[in-house]
Amino acid sequence: MKRSSAVIRRVVLAAAAVALAAGCTPDASGTGTGTGTPSASASASSGTPGASPTDSPTSDGKPPSPSASAPTASPSGSPSASAGTAAPKPLLGDGDENEQVRELQARLRQLDFFDRAPTGFYGTMTAGAVRKFQASRGLPETGSVDETTWQQLLSASRKPTADELKPATTNKLDTPDPRCMTGRVLCISKESRTLAWMIDGRVVSSMDVRFGSENTPTREGLFKVEWKARDWTSTIYHTPMPYAMFFSRGQAVHFSADFAARGYAGASHGCVNVRDKVKLSALFDQVKVGDKVVVHW
Template sequence: MGDGDENEQVRELQARLRQLDFFDRAPTGFYGTMTAGAVRKFQARRGLPETGSVDETTWQTLLSVTRKPTADELKPSTTNKLDTPDPRCMTGRVLCISKESRTLAWMIDGKVVSSMDVRFGSENTPTREGLFKVEWKAREWTSTIYHTPMPYAMFFSRGQAVHYSADFAARGYAGASHGCVNVRDRAKLSALFDQVKVGDKVVVHW
C-alpha cells in the first residue's frame, strides 16, 4: 500500500494504526500524506525502514501488535462530535451542516440518520450560511471553474455543493474547499447521496 491507494485494506491499515495512536482520525480508506506519516512513525518505532509505504514486513508487523478492527472502528459515525442541531434542522428531511463542529448530520424529523466530517471554504471562498435546498445532484461531476472532480455532488447554492473530496481525505483540515462542503468518507457519502432527494432542505450554520 502506498500514496494514492484507496481501498478497504487502507481503511483497515488506518484503523490498526489508530489502535496504536499513530493515526488520530477516522479511517477514510484513502492513502495520503497523513497515512504515510503515521506509517513512518510506526516503522520508526519498530526499527523498520521508514519508507512511509506498507510492504509485507510492515504489514505483518502491524498485524502482530494489533487486533482485527471492529466495524465501528473501520467506519465510526463521525470523528467530530455533533453540534446541537440548528432549530431549522428539526423538521423534515435536512442536511444539517455545522461550521462549529465541522460535521454534517443527515436528519429526518429531528433524528440523526447518519453523520460525517466536513470542511468548508477558505476566507477568500467562504461557504455560504443559511437555509437552502438541494437544487440538483450529480453522481460524477467535475468543477467547470476549478476542473477538479466532485463525486456525489449535491448542489444547494449556485455552484456550492456537498461532495466527496479526495484532497480532504488525504490532507484533512490542512486544506480547504473553494466554497463547497467537502466530505472525506466516500462510502458514507455514497450511501447518503442515494437517500437525499432534490428539494430536501440544507441548513449551513455556526
C-alpha cells in the same frame, strides 16, 4: 679548684641537654610540628587501625553480618525503595500508540471525557481527558494511566464496539440547529465540522466535512438541494466533484479526494467537502432534490 669547676660545668651541660630533648616532643594534642604519636585517648576510641566496629569477629569466632539498621543504597546512591513508596508504573502515557490507547479513548468517550474519535495515539488531548476522569474518581491527576486508573475505567464503562473503536465520523456531532428538527435535512455545522443527515429530528447518518477558505467562504443559511450529479467536474476549477448535491449558486456538498488525503490542511472553494466516499455515496442515493440544507455555526 680548677678540676672541681670543670666537673661542675659538665654536670650542668648534661642536665641542659636532657631538658632540651624533652621539649622537642609534640604534645598529646597533636598541635606540634612533627608526626608525633597519637594520644592514648585517641587510640582507645578508634580501636584497631583500619577496622570498623563491625569488622571485628563475633563472640562465636565468625565474621559479623552487616548491620540490619544500615540502609541499603541503590546503584544511584539513593536509599532503596523500602525507604518510601514508589509511584505506580504507568501502563499508558504520552507518546504511546497502540490498540489499548484506542480502547482507552473509546471508553473515555462513552463517559464524555473525550470528544474525539479514537486515534490510538496518546497525546495532550488524551492526557487531559485522563486527568478529568481521575479527578472524577478521586485519583491522583497524573494524566497517565496506571493499573488503578485502568481498573476504575473498566468498571465505569463497557467494552467498546467496533464502530466506537473506529467510527467513520471523526468529529463529534454538534447540537442540531432548530431548523434541522423537522423534515428531511442536510444539517451542516461549521462549529463541529460535521454533516448530519436528519429525518424528523433523528440522525440517520453523519460524516466529517470541510469548508471554504476565508477568501472563498461557504455560505450559511437555509437552502434546499437544487440539483444533483453523481459524476461532475468543476467548470471553474476543473477538479472532480463526485456525488455533488448543489444547494447555493454553485456551492455543493461533494466528495473531495484532497480532503481524504490532506484533511484539514486544505480548504474548498466554498463547497462542503466530504472525505468518506462510501458514506457519501449512500447519502447521495437517499437525498432528493428539494430536501432542506442548513449550514450553521
